[in-house]
Amino acid sequence: MTISLPPLRAGRAAPADLLERRAQMQVMVDAGTWKTEKPPVENELGGLRTLRFKPEGTPRGHVLQLHGGGFRIGRPEFESLFAEALAKECDVELVVPQYRLAPEGPFPAGLSDALAALTALREEIGDAPLIVCGDSAGGGLAASLGLLSALGSAPRIDGLVLLSPWLDLRVTAGSYAANAAFDAMFSKESADVAAELYLQGFDPEHPLASPLLAPITAYPPTLISVGTGEVLRDDSQLFHDKLLAAGVNSTLCAIDGMEHVAVIMGLQRPGAAETFAAVTAFVERRLAR
Numbered sequence: 001m002t003i004s005l006p007p008l009r010a011g012r013a014a015p016a017d018l019l020e021r022r023a024q025m026q027v028m029v030d031a032g033t034w035k036t037e038k039p040p041v042e043n044e045l046g047g048l049r050t051l052r053f054k055p056e057g058t059p060r061g062h063v064l065q066l067h068g069g070g071f072r073i074g075r076p077e078f079e080s081l082f083a084e085a086l087a088k089e090c091d092v093e094l095v096v097p098q099y100r101l102a103p104e105g106p107f108p109a110g111l112s113d114a115l116a117a118l119t120a121l122r123e124e125i126g127d128a129p130l131i132v133c134g135d136s137a138g139g140g141l142a143a144s145l146g147l148l149s150a151l152g153s154a155p156r157i158d159g160l161v162l163l164s165p166w167l168d169l170r171v172t173a174g175s176y177a178a179n180a181a182f183d184a185m186f187s188k189e190s191a192d193v194a195a196e197l198y199l200q201g202f203d204p205e206h207p208l209a210s211p212l213l214a215p216i217t218a219y220p221p222t223l224i225s226v227g228t229g230e231v232l233r234d235d236s237q238l239f240h241d242k243l244l245a246a247g248v249n250s251t252l253c254a255i256d257g258m259e260h261v262a263v264i265m266g267l268q269r270p271g272a273a274e275t276f277a278a279v280t281a282f283v284e285r286r287l288a289r
Helices: 016-030 076-090 109-125 137-150 188-199 233-245 272-287
Strands: 041-045 048-053 062-066 093-097 130-135 159-163 222-227 250-255
Touching (some): 048 076, 048 109, 062 076, 076 272, 093 109, 109 130, 109 137, 130 137, 137 159, 222 233, 233 250
Parallel strands (some): 130 159, 159 222, 222 250
Antiparallel strands (some): 041 048, 048 093
């Protein structure tokens, strides 16, 4: 089976309201909203601005962390609290790149950047354990990297962690309606807007745009975490079921009362501590492979 990354395409300018949202987030970054005890190291990986969160000693492994934001907003700083906590707990290095955003960089720009970061990191660390983790849209990118890796079109990935992943850009899952009243973080309306900005006419059924639709015969061991009240609940459940049907080692952690990407926003959020415990246990198992 051959699934290849489509050619890069020209994008379009971001609308004023999106630029304003990005500017507001920059203000929050500058104000230290996601400040950590130990500042991350900022450098470049695969041509991308990258933040690195290091453990106290020599890392036992590495985690490529892909931020969320509906493919149109988001920064590596958003992952800081989670990244620092995981680096400390598991003695791993978290590597968080800034990939291109839509609409200036439509599909497959973000995925192309994620692949460049994965390739550069694998070259840097050699045979050391490498886990890819992503939340929301970053979870979709991580899942697509898992597919490319399984097909031999990307470097080896030793495990995937998908946190509230967005895996189907058709935006047709039943949980969009079923959980609309419970999910304050995401909605069908916002998903439709984000998908259009990212795809810009590209087929949402392409397996690298919507990894839920990909034909899977092999895949890295995977942990999926989602709140049962999220509009993206079905994406997680259906992907987990698909992986199990293909004989893949997949674990689904579905938590009542947990909001979208809670563990990224802070371990004090409902359900976040349970998710973090599942993530650390999974990472420990993959480090011991």
